[in-house]
Amino acid sequence: MLESQRVIAGRYEVGSLIGRGGMADVYEGVDTRLGRTVAIKLLKSDLANDPSFEARFRQEAQASARMAHPTIVRVYDAGEEITRDEYGNEQKVPYIVMEYVKGELLRDIMHGRRLSLQEAIDYASGVLTALEISHRAGVIHRDIKAANVMITDGGQVKVMDFGIARAVSDSSATMAHTSGIVGTAQYFSPEQARGETVDSRTDLYSAGVLLYEMLAGRPPFKGETAVSVAYQHVSEAVPAPSSFDPSITAELDQVVLRALAKNREDRFQTAEEFRENLLAAAAGSPATAPSPIHASPLANVSTQQTEIIRNVADDDFEALFRDSGVTSNPLPSEATSNTGPVGTGTNPFATLGVEIPSTNGSGPVRLLTRSGGPSKGLIWTIGSAVGVIFVGLMIWLVSLGNLGANIIPSPSGIDVANVVSQTYTDGYSALTGQGLLVQKVTEPSDTIAVDTIIRTDPPAGTTVPERTSIIVYVSSGKNTVLVPTLANLTESAASAALAAAKLTLGTITQANSATVPAGQVIESDPALNTQIAEGTAVNLVISNGKVMVPDVRNLSVSDARSALLSPEVGFTVSITTKDACTGTAGTIVVDQSILPGLAPQKSAIVLYVACQ
Numbered sequence: 001m002l003e004s005q006r007v008i009a010g011r012y013e014v015g016s017l018i019g020r021g022g023m024a025d026v027y028e029g030v031d032t033r034l035g036r037t038v039a040i041k042l043l044k045s046d047l048a049n050d051p052s053f054e055a056r057f058r059q060e061a062q063a064s065a066r067m068a069h070p071t072i073v074r075v076y077d078a079g080e081e082i083t084r085d086e087y088g089n090e091q092k093v094p095y096i097v098m099e100y101v102k103g104e105l106l107r108d109i110m111h112g113r114r115l116s117l118q119e120a121i122d123y124a125s126g127v128l129t130a131l132e133i134s135h136r137a138g139v140i141h142r143d144i145k146a147a148n149v150m151i152t153d154g155g156q157v158k159v160m161d162f163g164i165a166r167a168v169s170d171s172s173a174t175m176a177h178t179s180g181i182v183g184t185a186q187y188f189s190p191e192q193a194r195g196e197t198v199d200s201r202t203d204l205y206s207a208g209v210l211l212y213e214m215l216a217g218r219p220p221f222k223g224e225t226a227v228s229v230a231y232q233h234v235s236e237a238v239p240a241p242s243s244f245d246p247s248i249t250a251e252l253d254q255v256v257l258r259a260l261a262k263n264r265e266d267r268f269q270t271a272e273e274f275r276e277n278l279l280a281a282a283a284g285s286p287a288t289a290p291s292p293i294h295a296s297p298l299a300n301v302s303t304q305q306t307e308i309i310r311n312v313a314d315d316d317f318e319a320l321f322r323d324s325g326v327t328s329n330p331l332p333s334e335a336t337s338n339t340g341p342v343g344t345g346t347n348p349f350a351t352l353g354v355e356i357p358s359t360n361g362s363g364p365v366r367l368l369t370r371s372g373g374p375s376k377g378l379i380w381t382i383g384s385a386v387g388v389i390f391v392g393l394m395i396w397l398v399s400l401g402n403l404g405a406n407i408i409p410s411p412s413g414i415d416v417a418n419v420v421s422q423t424y425t426d427g428y429s430a431l432t433g434q435g436l437l438v439q440k441v442t443e444p445s446d447t448i449a450v451d452t453i454i455r456t457d458p459p460a461g462t463t464v465p466e467r468t469s470i471i472v473y474v475s476s477g478k479n480t481v482l483v484p485t486l487a488n489l490t491e492s493a494a495s496a497a498l499a500a501a502k503l504t505l506g507t508i509t510q511a512n513s514a515t516v517p518a519g520q521v522i523e524s525d526p527a528l529n530t531q532i533a534e535g536t537a538v539n540l541v542i543s544n545g546k547v548m549v550p551d552v553r554n555l556s557v558s559d560a561r562s563a564l565l566s567p568e569v570g571f572t573v574s575i576t577t578k579d580a581c582t583g584t585a586g587t588i589v590v591d592q593s594i595l596p597g598l599a600p601q602k603s604a605i606v607l608y609v610a611c612q
Helices: 051-065 106-112 117-136 173-178 200-216 226-235 250-259 271-282 303-311 314-321 378-384 386-399 424-432 491-500 557-565
Strands: 012-020 024-031 036-043 075-084 090-099 103-105 149-152 157-159 437-443 453-457 469-475 480-482 504-511 521-525 531-533 537-543 546-549 572-577 585-592 597-600 604-611
Touching: 012 036, 103 106, 106 149, 106 200, 117 149, 117 157, 117 200, 117 271, 200 250, 200 271, 250 271, 424 437, 424 453, 424 469, 491 504, 491 521, 491 537, 557 572, 557 585, 557 604, 572 585
Parallel strands: 437 469, 504 537, 572 604
Antiparallel strands: 012 024, 024 036, 036 090, 075 090, 103 149, 149 157, 453 469, 480 531, 521 537, 546 597, 585 604
């Protein structure tokens, strides 16, 4: 079957291919039930049976569905289509049905021309508005870049592709394994490059990189490899955008440099704050706080050691920045065991094939196997444990006295309070009272009351540093759905439509209708597009095919005709005399062929007048 002939979930016609990504293809499509154009994202067939990619794909739908705003591409539906190949083997095809956006990628616009200052401000403001909405919903995008921003034909910003977004609800081993370093190196925050936990301020850093690129016509850092660019985000000072375009004002420089602060505590703390400062700077007002200037976090590392971090297996690191996240090669069996003194302990990286120097800091770091050559499994090892390597190397250097103790702070030892089953207000007060930050994520529940806390991440009792962001999952009640279109359906068809929408059929009431045929739905209660809980009963009003005929006797012909031709009756009307008449017909109705009361809809009625 051709792609243009495919139908997903019995209602979505798959049309022409309009985009390709690392893990999915996007097609233009039509929702035949609602008659609207949609975009249909299908997970690539070779990835559909990979649990990690399937989880990321499902996560995109769940993350996007939490948010409804003009700056975010809406998700209408998601699911899995089961098909069979030519050999009869069953195949899963996960799909997401999204808003169809007619426009151009911001990446392509910037490749074609330089943006004006006003365009850069407007587009950045739109992206920050989208981030404000997503962060309020507890969703961190983690891959803000020009390729994930669409500009509509009307100039509206649309942020899309929440494929690696994290609502910090990813607790599976696979997602935890891949969540350390994801995204695009050019837009990496320092914490992403180091493999650390990300939060909403990570998105703001990436938005700052995007703003820099729009203003200066180039990114803040360039390099031959992804890892060299990521390294610069960690260690190199950001040149002011005005150094590439002198027309950029000092106020805009200040906003951009603050957004790109290495320490996330020194950045804007919310998307709203970032946007307000940006708009103020564009109007010529100074930012609300000075742009922080920080020494490189690796300032105390010797030249030889920084070159080790920068250059070790540069090509091997490239796999980390592909869309698929990590490789899946088997663990190397030939990795050497290379023990040796590190401070007072042993080499923590022996199984990685890394030979480290003695405690006096002399000697190179070498990557060896038993045969003396590079480890064949190094790519996989580094790809799956890059965060450990970055942070581990820092810890090792600290043990040698080459880094200040302020680089890796010790935890302050706050035990997360148990706020499960409390109201959100009470739980928020308890956690913020401990000096912790709180992110609220709503989640449907059939059993837990609305506004009651379901769980936290990290869970109660976990020891965390001060100002750690705690994700609080709050019940939004039962999952809600929209009442589908039921008008003019038969009772059986309406019942099937309700079942498809995860609703139930309630009471059936008959009513008169001048237009709806007998046996078809006139209206529903709740009405069309009302948001209600899954499983709710929807009552139907069904036409009996009849109308109430009014008594028009003793009315003028004109008034009688108006009453019978009204939308509530809809009869065909003719006028004649009561008896054979050779004189003048009267103007008052003396009788009617269909007496007052119920009568079949769309009937023809004769009105009688006297002969004068």
